[in-house]
Amino acid sequence: MRIRWLGWAGVELEAQGHSVVIDLLGRPEGVLEGTPLSAPMPKVVRPHTEGDVIAGLCTHLHRDHTDAVALAEALRPDGRVLHPVSFGGDDHENLWTLKADRELDERNLSRHPMGLWETITIGPFTIAAVPAVDTLGDPQVSWAIEAGGKRVLHLGDSMFHGYWWRAAHRFGPFDAVLTPINGPTVCFPHCQPPEPLSGLARRRPGGRGYAPAGSEDRGADPLRRIPHRRLL
Amino acid sequence: MPIHYDGFHIDGFYDTQPDELSRFLDATSAEAYEVAALKQGEDITL
Numbered sequence: 294m295r296i297r298w299l300g301w302a303g304v305e306l307e308a309q310g311h312s313v314v315i316d317l318l319g320r321p322e323g324v325l326e327g328t329p330l331s332a333p334m335p336k337v338v339r340p341h342t343e344g345d346v347i348a349g350l351c352t353h354l355h356r357d358h359t360d361a362v363a364l365a366e367a368l369r370p371d372g373r374v375l376h377p378v379s380f381g382g383d384d385h386e387n388l389w390t391l392k393a394d395r396e397l398d399e400r401n402l403s404r405h406p407m408g409l410w411e412t413i414t415i416g417p418f419t420i421a422a423v424p425a426v427d428t429l430g431d432p433q434v435s436w437a438i439e440a441g442g443k444r445v446l447h448l449g450d451s452m453f454h455g456y457w458w459r460a461a462h463r464f465g466p467f468d469a470v471l472t473p474i475n476g477p478t479v480c481f482p483h484c485q486p487p488e489p490l491s492g493l494a495r496r497r498p499g500g501r502g503y504a505p506a507g508s509e510d511r512g513a514d515p516l517r518r519i520p521h522r523r524l525l
Numbered sequence: 526m527p528i529h530y531d532g533f534h535i536d537g538f539y540d541t542q543p544d545e546l547s548r549f550l551d552a553t554s555a556e557a558y559e560v561a562a563l564k565q566g567e568d569i570t571l
Binding site: 294295296297298299300305336337338443445468469 | 563564565566567568569570571
């Protein structure tokens, strides 16, 4: 299996004369178009097998991991796009995924939403959707991919979580793990307060939450009283 | 083969492989995984 890094989270895998791409990003400037946000843009390169890719895998539908234009150029006519199934919910919940979701439809790309732990075989690649979590809470998977006796795991934007044990048991060991190395500070401007746990707590006025036994303090932010070890 | 856990140490972590006993790896002397930091367009073959 040949692994090529395409920049940002983009990767191209080749095996037995076929290829898939993961989190392909073709035009970084498109990520923040239509928003008031700005940020330095990463350098990306096109896949070597552009136009003949059999599947485009998206760990999640954030625009920097799902670029419909790049996927349309990369995929061959019968190529498919795999991505996590939706959690449902309204546009407020899904604000950060609406753009990529709409663009996939606009390009008439063949979409295959994958449930957690679902496995599919496309060409020489066996592909599994492993549960994953990032800081914004939108549907996300890591992709476990096997071809020619080699296995890789692409982590997308995963933060640490507790599914590793099960993933290793079901699909490991991996020959290579493709992982983010940074820890960004993010903003989610349409969701306030910026600290989600405190927002959760305020929806339970007067509740004891997880306050230490004996505490008489029933203030508006009970989660602030959790001993740190209880948060684990 | 049943999976055994041979204790927990707050300063280390486990390396678990299917069908093998889990192994404690000390944080300061753990087995080193090979790290490949590629450039855009660069590839490796497994």
